[in-house]
Amino acid sequence: MSNAAITRGAHHIGLTVPDVEKTRQFFVGTLGFDQVGEVPDYPAVFLTDGTTMITLWGAADPATAVSFDRKNVIGLHHFALTVEDADTLQSLHGVLQSTDDVEIEFAPESLGGGPTRHMICAIPGGIRVEFIAPSA
Numbered sequence: 001m002s003n004a005a006i007t008r009g010a011h012h013i014g015l016t017v018p019d020v021e022k023t024r025q026f027f028v029g030t031l032g033f034d035q036v037g038e039v040p041d042y043p044a045v046f047l048t049d050g051t052t053m054i055t056l057w058g059a060a061d062p063a064t065a066v067s068f069d070r071k072n073v074i075g076l077h078h079f080a081l082t083v084e085d086a087d088t089l090q091s092l093h094g095v096l097q098s099t100d101d102v103e104i105e106f107a108p109e110s111l112g113g114g115p116t117r118h119m120i121c122a123i124p125g126g127i128r129v130e131f132i133a134p135s136a
Contacts, residue, residue: 012046012053013079017125018062020045022101026124027054030099031081052081067126078120078128086117089133096121108133 017023020043027033027047033054037046043058059065070077083089089108096102101124111118115135123129 010052012055014055014057015076015125015127016057016059016065017127018059018065019125020056020058022124023056026099026102027056030095049081070128076127078130080118080130080132083131083133085136086133089117089119089131092131093119100124 015023024035024045024047028035031049033047033049035045036048036053038044045056047054047056068075083092086108093104093108096104103122105120105122105128108117108119110116111132116132118130118132120128120130
């Protein structure tokens with residue numbers, strides 16, 4: 001017997017970043033997200049790709065903020081965004097290779113040996129993002 005989950009997917013993902021504008025530009029300029037709001041005094045910006053909302057919160061003091069260490073700190077290991085197909089993933093990989101403040105962890109490859117493909121990179125601010133191209 002299976003219990004039905006009481007949640008219905010993510011409403012938004014909130015990320016603290018050292019430079020809100022640089023990370024906003026990555027999502028808007030590189031990935032094509034739309035900015036749907038902001039709170040300049042916080043600072044925070046609200047972005048969406050039409051399916052997922054991302055909130056970027058500015059670190060109070062980026063110079064003393066501690067970067068996330070995925071192997072030693074409890075918290076967000078990474079988050080994953082879906083892209084249309086393997087060709088889009090490959091194209092995105094090419095764009096990211098020449099995008100400032102992006103570090104590619106690995107290029108597009110098979111996910112678990114199956115037909116789905118994925119890649120992971122660190123975006124401006126160092127947060128790890130996985131991009132997944134589901135199989136057709």
